[in-house]
Amino acid sequence: MTVTETGATALHTDAVRALAGWHPTDAVQQRLRDDYLAHLAGQPDGLYRACLPAHVTASALVVDPAAGRVLLTLHPKVGIWLQMGGHCEPGDPTLAAAALREAVEESGIPDLALLAADGTPAPVLLDRHQVRCTGKDRPENTHLDVQYVALAPPGSEALISEESLDLRWFDYDALPELTDDSLRALVARARALTA
Template sequence: MTDRLHKDAVRALRSWNAPDLDQDLLRRDYLDHLRTREDGVWRSCRPAHITASALVVDVERGRVLLTLHPKVGRWLQLGGHCEPEDSTLAAAALREAVEESGIEAGLALFPADDPAPVRLDRHAVRCAGKDQPENTHLDVQYLVVAPAGAREQISEESLDLRWFGFDALPELTDGSVRELVARAQKLLG
């Protein structure tokens, strides 16, 4: 399994057409990381590792589902670390979306026929604990579409979970999330 997820991460990043130069430079950095680290998709990889996240969108109502992250204290997209059962990065992002949203049926990666990253974001975190040094998440962000009438249910991984209009994000929203929402709007038309 380990090798399969690593290979998929390389495939997904190699085939992704970054929307701008900064995103392409990040894409290349992620690929360099994976080239030098066979364990590069796992939480145990230090000082950096790949993560997968999902912006859950209700296209019909023009809104996104965000979580108030307990460690960060900001509204973020759903996501986290890759797990051994994940066969692809897209599958990891979808799993995280299901787990953290509580929406058990109907979430779908976008585009459905060939899910591709929407955006990349590199950020420092303390995912190993307060007494451990910071490491870096190399986040690969996907777009996930919620079915009509989807009902979220808060999980133990967040302080709150709410829908926000594309143009009505809360004050405590990370800048990278704002960029992700803008990119999603552009892709969805």
């Protein structure tokens, strides 16, 4: 077995563990979790972009609870304000590490920490959505997004990356209009968990 295969197996095992041990907030989230676990049971490569028509992704909403604000990116492909996130990579040891890597890369804040449950970073919500991540002329595929909350130190300053059209802090009660219900639900959940 190559190092890449070993890493992929470890990440797959971790994703199954993280999802199986997570306690969904309602029946909709329970069904999503069951669907994600079924996807991973049938797809050893189910965490990578090459797995079509669906693959697991990892994201993290960056929050500064002391200031009551969230950091959002204006996504260049989707054209709306979203949390940081993206595809898992072969070097990611865990699903939480993939979410944290994406959050650090896209926020420019190096000392983020994922919100934990019982000492272990834990997802807060799941979201399934259609995207064209393989190219604008290619069919849509499905992202099975596992969403975390990343805590920023008070007063953190963000640094925009090449992956964003814009990057801004927004007060919990002043989210931009150009966003979606999934992001609003994630902000509400993060706010409740960090109050």
